[in-house]
Amino acid sequence: MKINENTSLEGQRVVLVPYNAEHVPRYHEWMKSPELQQLTASEPLTLEQEYDMQKSWREDDDKCTFIILDKQRWTDTSVEEEQCMVGDVNIFLTDPTDPSLAELEIMIAEPSYRGKGIGKEVTRMMMCYGVTKLGVKKFQAKIGLDNQVSIAMFKKLDFQEVSVCKVFKEVTLEMTVDESVRTRLLEDMADMKERDYRQTCSDRREPVS
Ligand SMILES: CC(C)(COP(=O)(O)OP(=O)(O)OC[C@H]1O[C@@H](n2cnc3c(N)ncnc32)[C@H](O)[C@@H]1OP(=O)(O)O)[C@@H](O)C(=O)NCCC(=O)NCCS
Numbered sequence: 001m002k003i004n005e006n007t008s009l010e011g012q013r014v015v016l017v018p019y020n021a022e023h024v025p026r027y028h029e030w031m032k033s034p035e036l037q038q039l040t041a042s043e044p045l046t047l048e049q050e051y052d053m054q055k056s057w058r059e060d061d062d063k064c065t066f067i068i069l070d071k072q073r074w075t076d077t078s079v080e081e082e083q084c085m086v087g088d089v090n091i092f093l094t095d096p097t098d099p100s101l102a103e104l105e106i107m108i109a110e111p112s113y114r115g116k117g118i119g120k121e122v123t124r125m126m127m128c129y130g131v132t133k134l135g136v137k138k139f140q141a142k143i144g145l146d147n148q149v150s151i152a153m154f155k156k157l158d159f160q161e162v163s164v165c166k167v168f169k170e171v172t173l174e175m176t177v178d179e180s181v182r183t184r185l186l187e188d189m190a191d192m193k194e195r196d197y198r199q200t201c202s203d204r205r206e207p208v209s
Contacts, residue, residue, distance in 0.1 A: 003064065008196070011189075014086065023054070074204075087108040090106075103140045104141050120153060
């Protein structure tokens with residue numbers, strides 16, 4: 001999606017930046033992990049296919065992707081952005097007849113960053129972005145039945161289980177964004193800062209002395 005190509009979102013522990021070609025090698029390394037392939041129901045790709053995927057995530061109107069960075073590491077301008085990568089988060093507009101319906105996916109790829117509240121923070125940030133910038137009114141998460149951590153996280157965020165597909169061994173959780181959900185989300189995310197990604201990159205290259 002082009003809408004976020006110059007957007008960075010700053011939370012408490014993370015910064016979300018658009019998925020660029022420079023992020024692909026690390027992303028490709030992550031996705032060699034059989035554990036991550038299983039948890040995210042992904043097929044292994046060649047490096048070339050991964051670049052094509054990044055391009056389609058960037059350009060297709062129905063996909064919005066951010067890379068999750070460790071904010072503390074990223075604040076240190078001597079650390080390359082690729083070395084700050086922790087995972088990714090996506091919104092997919094799955095129904096061409098209903099652009100207000102969004103599927104959410106999140107991956108904290110680096111195991112040492114899991115279980116520290118980052119998944120919840122990033123999911124809320126992405127929901128806030130989806131509601132305010134993309135006009136999302138309903139979020140869905142489709143999760144493998146074995147992925148108890150992810151199921152627990154979405155339930156903790158007040159998603160409700162709506163169906164179980166035994167064939168695909170996955171559960172669908174949903175959250176409808178009514179006025180009270182929207183208000184709470186915006187309140188919770190009041191500290192989130194949106195910046196111009198090009199500006200933040202140039203600030204990193206030429207830090208203010
Ligand atoms: C699933 C995932 C996104 C959760 O993110 P996270 O940063 O590890 O989770 P958080 O620390 O924010 O915890 C969120 C909630 O998940 C649950 N949770 C986290 N770790 C858990 C664990 N080890 N066991 C059980 N529940 C757990 C808890 O309910 C927690 O809320 P609480 O801390 O208020 O009790 C992350 O673990 C991940 O990306 N795993 C690998 C890829 C994956 O499974 N992606 C999802 C595909 S659908």
